[in-house]
Amino acid sequence: KAKTGSISNYVFFSSEMHAQEMEKLAIINDLQQALERNEFELYYQPQFSLNKQEVYGFEALIRWNHQEKGIIPPLKFIPIAEETGIIIEIGKWVLRTACLQQVAWYQQHAKAMCVAVNISMKEFQNTSFIGSVSNIIKETGIDSKYLELEITESIAMCDVKFVIQTLIQLKELGVSISIDDFGTGYSSLHVLKTLPIDQLKIDRSFIQDIQSNHQDKAIVETFITLAKKLQLSLVAEGVELDDQRKFLEELHCDIIQGYLISPPLKAQDTLRYLQ
Numbered sequence: 001k002a003k004t005g006s007i008s009n010y011v012f013f014s015s016e017m018h019a020q021e022m023e024k025l026a027i028i029n030d031l032q033q034a035l036e037r038n039e040f041e042l043y044y045q046p047q048f049s050l051n052k053q054e055v056y057g058f059e060a061l062i063r064w065n066h067q068e069k070g071i072i073p074p075l076k077f078i079p080i081a082e083e084t085g086i087i088i089e090i091g092k093w094v095l096r097t098a099c100l101q102q103v104a105w106y107q108q109h110a111k112a113m114c115v116a117v118n119i120s121m122k123e124f125q126n127t128s129f130i131g132s133v134s135n136i137i138k139e140t141g142i143d144s145k146y147l148e149l150e151i152t153e154s155i156a157m158c159d160v161k162f163v164i165q166t167l168i169q170l171k172e173l174g175v176s177i178s179i180d181d182f183g184t185g186y187s188s189l190h191v192l193k194t195l196p197i198d199q200l201k202i203d204r205s206f207i208q209d210i211q212s213n214h215q216d217k218a219i220v221e222t223f224i225t226l227a228k229k230l231q232l233s234l235v236a237e238g239v240e241l242d243d244q245r246k247f248l249e250e251l252h253c254d255i256i257q258g259y260l261i262s263p264p265l266k267a268q269d270t271l272r273y274l275q
């Protein structure tokens with residue numbers, strides 16, 4: 001089973017290994033079992049519409065409840081899961097779980113919420129990706145118009161022809177596409193305008209100092225205008241302060257996400273949050 005990440009393949013390097021590399025190997029090894037042991041959990045962070053003054057949806061964010069190490073954040077294991085390929089299995093689990101949660105919100109809250117799911121480059125490029133998304137939509141019964149897939153600029157700009165083809169197929173399934181961490185990669189505006197996408201998510205690094213930094217202010221303003229002109233919806237990430245919210249509201253930014261609204265919540269706490 002453990003064909004890619006088996007520790008024995010690496011053991012002869014151990015004398016020269018740094019602690020960091022040792023930790024990485026431990027993660028590779030444990031990732032294999034984490035799915036079977038049910039150690040992954042999705043948290044959901046609310047996205048709030050300033051226009052409507054109501055919750056618009058939630059972004060699903062994975063956590064790993066490691067049996068000895070406690071909670072491991074995604075940035076510590078997602079890149080490794082991508083390297084070993086196990087991200088494909090994890091990604092399917094994430095998508096299925098998030099879709100089931102969306103259906104549960106609808107059934108229990110009687111109001112449809114969007115759910116946004118992060119898709120890694122490896123998943124997006126996998127030949128069975130479209131088939132998996134399609135199957136999971138059918139299996140879970142989610143109304144696909146409430147499913148948003150978040151991809152980063154680096155994915156979107158990779159192999160433009162392939163990306164457009166893939167995005168078109170996803171759009172045919174009825175899902176929306178969002179560009180995550182917008183502004184941190186190197187998007188070509190020329191490419192951007194040709195992509196069938198629905199939403200930009202401004203990276204939180206631009207929001208952080210928005211009240212004091214004139215450059216950031218100008219950039220965010222430009223992104224908001226760009227989104228409007230391209231008829232894309234726009235989410236500001238990492239909104240922590242009420243002053244940031246006020247500023248974004250003045251600029252007619254619609255949707256905000258961040259600790260000011262709420263940290264990512266456990267699934268069982270989302271319903272209470274909605275009520």
Ligand code: C2E
Pocket residue numbers: 045060061062073074075078094118119120150180181204237238239240257258259260264
């Ligand atoms: P992301 O998609 O850009 O997610 C936003 C990150 O910002 C999350 O970190 C969230 O907890 C954090 N955040 C939210 N509001 C605030 C705020 O007001 N201030 C600050 N400082 N941070 C805030 P998290 O959960 O650690 O996730 C990090 C990244 O890991 C995500 O960035 C995403 O790229 C990746 N990731 C998370 N879940 C998944 C997943 O299920 N699959 C894949 N492929 N990647 C995932």
Ligand code: MG
Pocket residue numbers: 059118150180
């Ligand atoms: Mg995201």
Ligand code: MG
Pocket residue numbers: 180181201203237
């Ligand atoms: Mg982001």
Ligand code: MG
Pocket residue numbers: 180181
């Ligand atoms: Mg990110």
